[in-house]
Amino acid sequence: MAKISPVANKYIIHSTINIEGVVDRPDVIGAVFGQTEGLLGADLELRELQRSGKIGRIEVNVNTTSGKTKGEIIIPSSLDKTETAIIGAALEIIQRIGPCNAKVEVGMIEDVRISKRNFVIERAKALLRELTENTLPDSQEIADEVAQSVRQMEVKEYGRDRLAAGPAVEESDEITVVEGRADVLNLLKHGIKNAIAMNGTSVPETIKELSKRKIMTVFVDGDRGGDLIIRELLETTELDFVCKAPDGKEVEEITKKEIHKSLRGKIPAEQAKTDFKVSNGNGIRRASVGERRPIRRPTPVRTNPVNRNGRFNRPAPSQVRSPRPILRKPSPVQLSSEEKTKLKSALENLFGTRGACIFDEKLNVLGKVPTSELLTTIKSVNEGIYAIVLDGDVDGDLVKVAGNLKVKHIVGSVIKTKETYGVNVLNDSKL
Numbered sequence: 001m002a003k004i005s006p007v008a009n010k011y012i013i014h015s016t017i018n019i020e021g022v023v024d025r026p027d028v029i030g031a032v033f034g035q036t037e038g039l040l041g042a043d044l045e046l047r048e049l050q051r052s053g054k055i056g057r058i059e060v061n062v063n064t065t066s067g068k069t070k071g072e073i074i075i076p077s078s079l080d081k082t083e084t085a086i087i088g089a090a091l092e093i094i095q096r097i098g099p100c101n102a103k104v105e106v107g108m109i110e111d112v113r114i115s116k117r118n119f120v121i122e123r124a125k126a127l128l129r130e131l132t133e134n135t136l137p138d139s140q141e142i143a144d145e146v147a148q149s150v151r152q153m154e155v156k157e158y159g160r161d162r163l164a165a166g167p168a169v170e171e172s173d174e175i176t177v178v179e180g181r182a183d184v185l186n187l188l189k190h191g192i193k194n195a196i197a198m199n200g201t202s203v204p205e206t207i208k209e210l211s212k213r214k215i216m217t218v219f220v221d222g223d224r225g226g227d228l229i230i231r232e233l234l235e236t237t238e239l240d241f242v243c244k245a246p247d248g249k250e251v252e253e254i255t256k257k258e259i260h261k262s263l264r265g266k267i268p269a270e271q272a273k274t275d276f277k278v279s280n281g282n283g284i285r286r287a288s289v290g291e292r293r294p295i296r297r298p299t300p301v302r303t304n305p306v307n308r309n310g311r312f313n314r315p316a317p318s319q320v321r322s323p324r325p326i327l328r329k330p331s332p333v334q335l336s337s338e339e340k341t342k343l344k345s346a347l348e349n350l351f352g353t354r355g356a357c358i359f360d361e362k363l364n365v366l367g368k369v370p371t372s373e374l375l376t377t378i379k380s381v382n383e384g385i386y387a388i389v390l391d392g393d394v395d396g397d398l399v400k401v402a403g404n405l406k407v408k409h410i411v412g413s414v415i416k417t418k419e420t421y422g423v424n425v426l427n428d429s430k431l
Contacts, residue, residue: 009056011077011084012110015091017062019069021100028060031097032073036090044086054078055087073104084109155184158196159206168193174215176263177207179229182252183219190256195219201229203236211237217266219243221250231276234269242272260351264413265429332424333408335431339363339387343411344431346389356390363387375401387411399423 017028036046049055055077062071073091077084088106096102158165164181172194178184180197187195198207210216218233220226222245233239243266245251246258254262267275335343346357356374358366358381366385369377371392378385378401387409388402394412396419402410403421411426 009076009078009112011079011081012112013073013075013077013084013088013091013106014108014110015073015075015088015104015106017069017071017073017097017102017104019062019097019100019102021069021098022064022067023062023069023098023100025060025062027098028062028071028073029058031094031102032058032091035094035096039090039093040086044083044090046087049079049087069100081109081111154188154193155181159204159209161199161204161206163197163199163204163206165196166193169196169210172214174217175210177216177218177233178251179220179226180252183250186252186254187219187259190259192259198229201225201232203232207233208237211239215240217241217243217263219245219251219262221245222247223250227276230272234273234276239269239272241266242269243267261428264427266414332420332422334424335409335426339409340431343387343389343409343426344428347391347411347413347428347431350389350391352391354391356388356392358385359387359389360384361386374398378402378405378407381405394425394427399425 033046038045042048046055050057055075057076059074060071061074062069075087075091077087079087088109091104091106094102094104154167155164156167157163158169164184166184166188169175174194176187176192176195178187178195178197180199184195184197187193196207196210198204207216216237216239218230218239218241220229226244230242230244234242243262245254245262249258251259342363343359346359350357354371355368356371357368358378360366361384363386366381367377371390374388374390375398378388382405385402385405385407388398388407389411391413393414393416394410396417399410399417399419400421402423407423409424409426411428411431413427415425415427417425
């Protein structure tokens, strides 16, 4: 009797058997062949299928308990799924085994190829993992690794306090103060080379000296420790701007987009003093309203308006002063919610381009220019400009020219002027 090769198995028929009596394994096998003989025709005769190797060896496992026999019948098959299902159904016609009543029930027909396919998938995953870990990196990985090592080499020690700093701290007009070396490395990784670390919570003398001759921005973690560092810098240095990482995040772990968004949303130091309730200047506290001394005004000398003849004295024409007109600055026009949404979207699209967009009253784009050519362009347009959005700093010259041209709104990355000239000046955090 031929056996089917385990390699050629396609399906396995699993069936259970319950017998009302005691029988042996040969009795079950004889019943399977005997009661299915001639039932399915010559092509599906179990004996012939087994001789040709299309049906494998029939495995029977029985167990007798309390005068009853239970077990299972397992038949491997290399037939197609239809023929295999027919063979399985034929087993259920068996009603007697030996002298006892019996019941056979097919539980499932297992597709052997599924388990093989699952094995192939899991093994392929393991092989790919080994290949990825042990093979050479691609060109991009090599470039990133070399660039990272170069950036780490660019971190140098600055000043007598030997603070970790980027290579552009000395020649740059602006510096960014961070908490530690890891923060400097992360900023350097994303192209910011003017960062310097405090290396602790106490303010080094090097930082104090730099604040006197450079525009200084502090960039701290989004936690309570960052707030404490801001308060100390506001009290001990000539700080210009303050910004924080997103709440709960550290500067050393945030992404390039989060870094630039935080720096665009920095606030002036004077506003930070109000927010953090810090004393004004280097420990000098401003007097509150109740502590200020009252201003003594001289008592005016009253003159008798009636002369000796009983007539009113009229002041000389030279003594009559015409009231001065009260000059009021025009209040900026406020944006609607739809306008804010559109201008904010335009600012996000300009991120990293160092460009500017000019809009009319219907917020149609009149043109796009580099920020270096913005002043020249708006002067040449001269009229019809409603709003300007730029990826850059909003300085006093731009706002003054825009005010003269009756521009209503300017949206930029950083606001570097307090004068508005009637223009509504905004940054990303105010939209």
